[in-house]
Amino acid sequence: MTYTSDFLRTLEARGFIHQITDAAALDAAASAGVVTAYVGYDCTAPSLHIGNLVSIMMLRHLQQTGHRPIVLMGGGTTKVGDPSGKDEGRQLLDDARIEANKASIRRIFERFLAFDGPNAAIMTDNDEWLSGLAYIPFLRDIGRHFSVNRMLSFDSVKLRLDREQPLSFLEFNYMILQAYDFLELNRRHGCTLQMGGSDQWGNIVNGTDLIRRVDGKDAHGLTTPLITRADGAKMGKTAAGAVWLHEDSLPGFDYWQFWRNTHDADVARFLKLFTDLPLAEIDAVMAGDINAAKAVLATEATALCRGRTAAEAAAATAAATFAGGAGADLPSLAVAAPVTILDALVGLGFAASKGEARRLVAGGGARIDDVAVAADSAMVGPGARVSAGKKRHGVIVAG
Known part of the structure; x- marks a missing residue:
């Protein structure tokens, strides 16, 4: 469809839109006034990574087109663990680690969003309402609106069951808690839109349904496509691990x-x-x-x-x-197929033996495309740059 709102026109033109629960209704709301929308971020690490950047940029475009973003910190849901896209349960963190991660993550958003002035962004924490819930009243008031049959059909659950990976009852509750977050934000801040990655579609639809069933109000969901690289790899994954947004981590x-x-x-x-x-x-x-x-x-x-x-x-x-262009005047190693970082370091002359190469990796001195290598099993192929320390650089070429 042809959008009339600046918000959806911007998202469509820049490639952000995958699914919308009711595109015409959301477009009309965004054209008629200010839409308040949220994205949730669990506090599982001290930094978010590039996989989170698409949703952060959506919040940025939301604010730039005159609407109000909410950053929901998952202080409560981090205690449960989102099974979406996971083959196994997350390691549960204690309250102190969750609080430390939350404080660290907060700083990232200050670079992307304005927290003062018109349409100031809101940052809140779902621990405010989740940790105080009484179990029996919650089951009676909220749980009765969820069908187990339908919950079992969602990809986040089916993936684990199809692979015969255990799914704890704790994790199974995550989608109900996320839906309840949307209801709370709707009541507290007038939030009518939840955004997220395509793997969150089921959770988001649960929230819009819950708001309609409990309070009789309309709400919307919008997801982005899964962002993969041209080689098919998941965005943000490298041989050295995740690409972190925080300078303390990368x-x-x-x-x-x-x-x-x-x-x-x-x-x-x-x-x-x-x-x-x-x-x-x-x-x-x-x-x-x-x-x-x-x-x-x-x-x-x-x-x-x-x-x-x-x-x-x-x-x-x-x-x-890298003055002179990629690979100019730099040592090179020709390979027919990807090799381990140990073989690359020895082949480029940066280490006399695999033992020396292994020590270089352990000490944090080996890099692939200028990202520190975390394991000596990391693979490197044609087109990559390999560095040892700050001054020795080489390239891997096809041979």
């Missing part, structure tokens, strides 16, 4: 370099999803040299998450480190 240069190493086929799409550049400017960037476009992506994406100063410093470091 240095600014490493974050910049992750974007610089984007596959050619992904550059235009990622410029639309992960930067604020206008679409016309993106078209102009893509009309030029692809490596220059990758540098623009890296700098603009890093500027949003880490600040403009950090982004420009990373770009300058990269220019100095």
Whole structure:
């Protein structure tokens, strides 16, 4: 359909929309006035990662088009664990670790959203209402609106059951708690839209249904497509692990370099999803040299998450480190198929033996595409840069 609201027109043009519960009704609401929308983030680590960045950018576009975002910190739901997209249960965290993670994550959002002025973003924590729930009243008032038959049909549950992986009763309750979050936010803040990744569709629809059944109100859901790279890999996963948004978890240069190493086929799409550049400017960037476009992506994406100063410093470091273009005057190792980081370090002459290479990895001195390698079993293939320390760099080429 052709959207009339700036909000949905922006999301559609930039590639954010996968499913909407009632697109026409949401578009009409966003055209008529201010829509309050939320995304929830559990506090399972001190930092969010690039997999969370799509939803953060949606909240940013929501606010930029005149609406009000809510960041829901999952202090309560983190105690349960979301089974969506998981093959096994999460390790449960104690209250102190959850609070520490929550405090660390809060700082990330201050770079993407405005918490004062018109349409100021709201940050709240579902522990405020979940931890105080009385079990029997909750079952009578909320639980009776959920069909176990339907809950068993959701992908988050079917995945675990089909693979014969255990699904605890604790985790099974997660979708009910998420639906209750939506109801509470609707009552407290007039929130009428929940957004999230495509794996959250069932949970989001549960929330819209609960609001309708309990309070007789309309609410909406919107999900984004699963973001994968051109090679089919899940966005944000590398040989060294997750790409963290927090500088305490991943240095600014490493974050910049992750974007610089984007596959050619992904550059235009990622410029639309992960930067604020206008679409016309993106078209102009893509009309030029692809490596220059990758540098623009890296700098603009890093500027949003880490600040403009950090982004420009990373770009300058990269220019100095790899002066003369990718692989120019750098040692190379030709391989027919991916090899382990140990073989790569020895083959490039950065280590005299696998034992020395293993010590280099253990000490944090080995890097693939400027991301520290966490395990000596990490694989590296043609097109990758391998570094040992800050001054020794090489490239893996097809051979």
